[in-house]
Amino acid sequence: xxxxxxxxxxxxxxxxxxxxxxxxxxxxxxxxxxxxxxxxxxxxxxxxxxxxxxxxxxxxxxxxxxxxxxxxxxxxxxxxxxxxxxxxxxxxxxxxxxxxxxxxxxxxxxxxxxxxxxxxxxxxxxxxxxxxxxxxxxxxxxxxxxxxxxxxxxxxxxxxxxxxxxxxxxxxxxxxxxxxxxxxxxxxxxxxxxxxxxxxxxxxxxxxxxxxxxxxxxxxxxxxxxxxxxxxxxxxxxxxxxxxxxxxxxxxxxxxxxxxxxxxxxxxxxxxxxxxxxxxxxxxxxxxxxxxxxxxxxxxxxxxxxxxxxxxxxxxxxxxxxxxxxxxxxxxxxxxxxxxxxxxxxxxxxxxxxxxxxxxxxxxxxxxxxxxxxxxxxxxxxxxxxxxxxxxxxxxxxxxxxxxxxxxxxxxxxxxxxxxxxxxxxxxxxxxxxxxxxxxxx
Ligand SMILES: NC(=O)c1ccc[n+]([C@@H]2O[C@H](COP(=O)([O-])OP(=O)(O)OC[C@H]3O[C@@H](n4cnc5c(N)ncnc54)[C@H](O)[C@@H]3O)[C@@H](O)[C@H]2O)c1
Numbered sequence: 001x002x003x004x005x006x007x008x009x010x011x012x013x014x015x016x017x018x019x020x021x022x023x024x025x026x027x028x029x030x031x032x033x034x035x036x037x038x039x040x041x042x043x044x045x046x047x048x049x050x051x052x053x054x055x056x057x058x059x060x061x062x063x064x065x066x067x068x069x070x071x072x073x074x075x076x077x078x079x080x081x082x083x084x085x086x087x088x089x090x091x092x093x094x095x096x097x098x099x100x101x102x103x104x105x106x107x108x109x110x111x112x113x114x115x116x117x118x119x120x121x122x123x124x125x126x127x128x129x130x131x132x133x134x135x136x137x138x139x140x141x142x143x144x145x146x147x148x149x150x151x152x153x154x155x156x157x158x159x160x161x162x163x164x165x166x167x168x169x170x171x172x173x174x175x176x177x178x179x180x181x182x183x184x185x186x187x188x189x190x191x192x193x194x195x196x197x198x199x200x201x202x203x204x205x206x207x208x209x210x211x212x213x214x215x216x217x218x219x220x221x222x223x224x225x226x227x228x229x230x231x232x233x234x235x236x237x238x239x240x241x242x243x244x245x246x247x248x249x250x251x252x253x254x255x256x257x258x259x260x261x262x263x264x265x266x267x268x269x270x271x272x273x274x275x276x277x278x279x280x281x282x283x284x285x286x287x288x289x290x291x292x293x294x295x296x297x298x299x300x301x302x303x304x305x306x307x308x309x310x311x312x313x314x315x316x317x318x319x320x321x322x323x324x325x326x327x328x329x330x331x332x333x334x335x336x337x338x339x340x341x342x343x344x345x346x347x348x349x350x351x352x353x354x355x356x357x358x359x360x361x362x363x364x365x366x367x368x369x370x371x372x373x374x375x376x377x378x379x380x381x382x383x384x385x386x387x388x389x390x391x392x393x394x395x396x397x398x399x400x401x402x403x404x405x406x407x408x409x410x411x412x413x414x415x416x417x418x419x420x421x422x423x424x425x426x427x428x429x430x431x432x433x434x435x436x437x438x439x440x441x442x
Pocket of ligand 1: 021022023024025026027084085086087098122123124125129132134170171172173174203204221222223247248249250251281282283286361362363365366
């Protein structure tokens with residue numbers, strides 16, 4: 001039975017501006033993909049907001065609407081795009097350069113549209129992404145001044161494009177590894193540090209700060225610290241803005257968060273898990289720098305620890321050896337190959353092995369996630385849900401969670417949580433999968 005506590009959700013009327021930080025492989029594949037779908041030239045495969053359904057009520061009720069019929073979501077026709085990038089290429093040049101989409105089929109037919117999306121000058125410092133150089137960069141007297149320039153870009157974009165609402169998604173490079181320090185502990189300390197050009201304030205933090213100050217929800221698709229510290233969490237709460245991250249969960253980690261719950265469900269042990277990747281896109285080149293790789297490595301390593309819970313199951317997972325490697329290998333471009341060798345053990349300790357070879361396409365897997373995050377973060381904002389959106393952990397390798405909680409990594413628990421949150425927003429009953437009523441008579 002439907003519950004009465006339906007959440008107030010402002011209607012998704014007017015245009016939704018989607019601002020991507022970075023106009024590289026992921027962002028350009030996302031934007032070109034949406035335009036192809038809008039023109040009827042392709043299907044939005046991989047996107048839960050466009051293709052997913054949601055079961056409501058009992059199995060016998062036969063109610064499974066599309067998610068976008070069940071909740072009021074921004075429609076693809078209402079999306080407009082903007083971006084920042086230190087590389088001055090417009091979206092057409094970015095698509096051609098990255099070579100993800102078939103040029104003849106999905107790029108040339110929408111050339112005029114793509115040419116119109118030119119990146120705004122970025123807040124960029126090479127010290128934070130060593131393998132990158134850019135000419136389309138802002139200058140300012142200090143980091144606060146740069147962040148204020150971003151705020152102005154946001155306001156100007158909204159006005160120029162007649163947007164009703166905006167959302168920002170970080171699709172830019174992985175920055176060097178930064179841990180929380182004094183500058184991140186309070187808003188006052190953070191603002192002072194921006195003015196003092198403190199090196200612990202990375203460009204990504206300035207984008208997040210600018211977005212929140214302008215009331216724009218912010219999703220972080222890379223593993224950078226960005227908005228995962230007390231000052232930013234306080235600001236998001238104070239301004240009533242939805243935020244979340246980190247790092248799109250697309251290839252190898254997605255597989256990991258599906259396979260490892262299976263081992264745990266069956267009480268099978270894991271002796272070792274060796275993961276290696278080759279990829280040849282710009283992301284691969286950036287991650288070839290040890291300092292950027294360290295940020296990624298932390299994000300990729302965490303998942304097994306949380307899912308397998310070695311402290312609860314020391315005999316099964318206490319000795320597990322886990323290694324992750326990423327190797328830059330130019331001939332493959334965006335077509336990543338991820339290998340996993342998993343040494344497991346079963347009944348009486350007998351060893352077995354599983355080998356996974358995932359020949360994937362990085363940006364083809366990531367693009368629908370950018371779309372869903374933009375659309376769901378806009379929903380959260382319209383529903384008055386501020387701060388960390390843990391229900392969107394489904395999309396992230398290293399999901400942000402409240403300080404007292406451990407993050408949930410299991411892909412199917414994440415999906416259940418996402419759908420139950422949608423049910424909760426609309427006052428529909430939660431689905432517990434108990435189903436005992438079908439077997440017990442009064
Ligand atoms: N499957 C995936 O593709 C996947 C999965 C998880 C995370 N990611 C992350 O998503 C991000 C984007 O990946 P990509 O393949 O598009 O990389 P990319 O190198 O093609 O694009 C990143 C873009 O960001 C720009 N950039 C760097 N610093 C910037 C700044 N300060 N401001 C604005 N722009 C900036 C770069 O110039 C570049 O054009 C990376 O951090 C990557 O690690 C990708």
